[in-house]
Amino acid sequence: MKTSLDPVPEKSPPLLEISRLSTRFRTPHGTVPAVDGISLSLSAGETLGIVGESGSGKSQTLFSIMGLLPPNAEVGGSIRFEGKELVGLAPGELNKLRGVRLALIFQDPMTALNPYLTVERQLSEVLQYHRGLSRRQARGEALAALRRVHMPEPARQLDRYPHQLSGGMRQRVVIAMAMIGGPVLLLADEPTTALDVTIQADILDLLAELCAAGTAIVLVTHDLGVVARLCDRVLVLYAGRVVEEGLTRDVFHDPRHPYTQGLLAAIPRLDDDVGRPRKAIEGQPPDLLALPPGCAFAARCPLADGVCRTAIPRLLPRVGGGAVACHRENPGAVPS
Numbered sequence: 001m002k003t004s005l006d007p008v009p010e011k012s013p014p015l016l017e018i019s020r021l022s023t024r025f026r027t028p029h030g031t032v033p034a035v036d037g038i039s040l041s042l043s044a045g046e047t048l049g050i051v052g053e054s055g056s057g058k059s060q061t062l063f064s065i066m067g068l069l070p071p072n073a074e075v076g077g078s079i080r081f082e083g084k085e086l087v088g089l090a091p092g093e094l095n096k097l098r099g100v101r102l103a104l105i106f107q108d109p110m111t112a113l114n115p116y117l118t119v120e121r122q123l124s125e126v127l128q129y130h131r132g133l134s135r136r137q138a139r140g141e142a143l144a145a146l147r148r149v150h151m152p153e154p155a156r157q158l159d160r161y162p163h164q165l166s167g168g169m170r171q172r173v174v175i176a177m178a179m180i181g182g183p184v185l186l187l188a189d190e191p192t193t194a195l196d197v198t199i200q201a202d203i204l205d206l207l208a209e210l211c212a213a214g215t216a217i218v219l220v221t222h223d224l225g226v227v228a229r230l231c232d233r234v235l236v237l238y239a240g241r242v243v244e245e246g247l248t249r250d251v252f253h254d255p256r257h258p259y260t261q262g263l264l265a266a267i268p269r270l271d272d273d274v275g276r277p278r279k280a281i282e283g284q285p286p287d288l289l290a291l292p293p294g295c296a297f298a299a300r301c302p303l304a305d306g307v308c309r310t311a312i313p314r315l316l317p318r319v320g321g322g323a324v325a326c327h328r329e330n331p332g333a334v335p336s
């Protein structure tokens with residue numbers, strides 16, 4: 001039994017702590033606020049799902065963490081990883097982290113694979129570059145990495161080129177490449193979208209295994225079923241802003257934001273009539289170059305009223321944990 005004399009366990013600092021991240025793109029038509037003041041934190045071994053419609057800033061959030069943005073991007077705010085500030089970090093310093101402590105899996109495995117290199121070369125380049133292993137040692141580690149991702153006939157695949165592999169096998173190679181440096185944080189951008197449904201389940205099992213082995217994962221997906229299965233916490237983005245976040249079970253069981261409610265209502269269920277699609281949220285997300293002055297969701301929200309059209313709702317704690325940015329949830333919290 002615990003007594004008041006027991007030492008209070010020290011809370012370990014978050015592995016990743018993002019504060020007021022803003023990623024804007026300068027374009028000939030104006031500045032696009034792709035990520036607009038996002039804050040989040042993730043502890044070692046935790047899994048966070050990021051959901052939202054296409055164009056809501058999910059990928060640019062991950063690319064900002066990885067420092068993989070084009071030259072027309074401007075990043076503001078703070079991204080601390082293992083206590084180190086990544087915003088403004090010299091490219092050489094970021095390179096030391098990427099692929100070692102921090103890794104990214106893209107939606108399309110071909111983006112990450114070099115079509116002219118065998119599987120062995122793709123995998124061993126990371127090892128030779130970061131750990132100075134010999135070619136022979138690297139081959140052994142590459143084989144072990146393929147085994148870890150349950151690649152069928154792993155030794156045979158080492159000498160093959162990406163075009164000789166199926167989509168699922170390619171994504172296994174990409175995950176093996178991401179994991180070979182032993183990252184503590186894996187960022188996955190819709191890692192199963194480009195795959196057949198049967199392979200999707202395998203890849204998700206693999207991510208669950210990595211998570212159980214202690215790797216923290218940020219998983220971007222438009223599939224709320226995947227979030228329910230894999231993620232401890234969920235963050236809902238709309239037009240580059242966080243509209244709701246919290247423990248997955250709380251948000252799914254009791255969504256407070258009308259947008260989250262709409263996303264959840266659109267999930268097909270087993271007891272649905274076959275052929276009867278569920279109700280999707282009507283309308284389109286706003287043009288980021290012409291955002292309305294108030295809540296970005298107002299034009300589609302069945303509950304919108306006057307204040308929604310004039311003041312941006314702040315993200316404030318939800319009753320029972322998490323946070324929500326909606327005037328109806330936080331009446332009176334209009335910024336001055």
Ligand SMILES: Nc1ncnc2c1ncn2[C@@H]1O[C@H](COP(=O)(O)OP(=O)(O)O)[C@@H](O)[C@H]1O
Pocket residue numbers: 025026027032034052053054055056057058059060061070072288
């Ligand atoms: N290089 C760029 N220049 C201008 N706008 C961009 C650029 N890259 C992305 N965007 C815009 O940023 C917004 C967020 O994109 P993204 O994060 O890729 O969305 P998603 O949630 O679908 O992953 C989109 O409106 C997109 O058009």
Ligand code: SF4
Pocket residue numbers: 257258259295296297298299301302303304305308313325326327328
């Ligand atoms: S702030 Fe208003 S418009 Fe926005 S989600 Fe809440 S009720 Fe709807």
Ligand SMILES: [Mg+2]
Pocket residue numbers: 058059060189
């Ligand atoms: Mg994307």
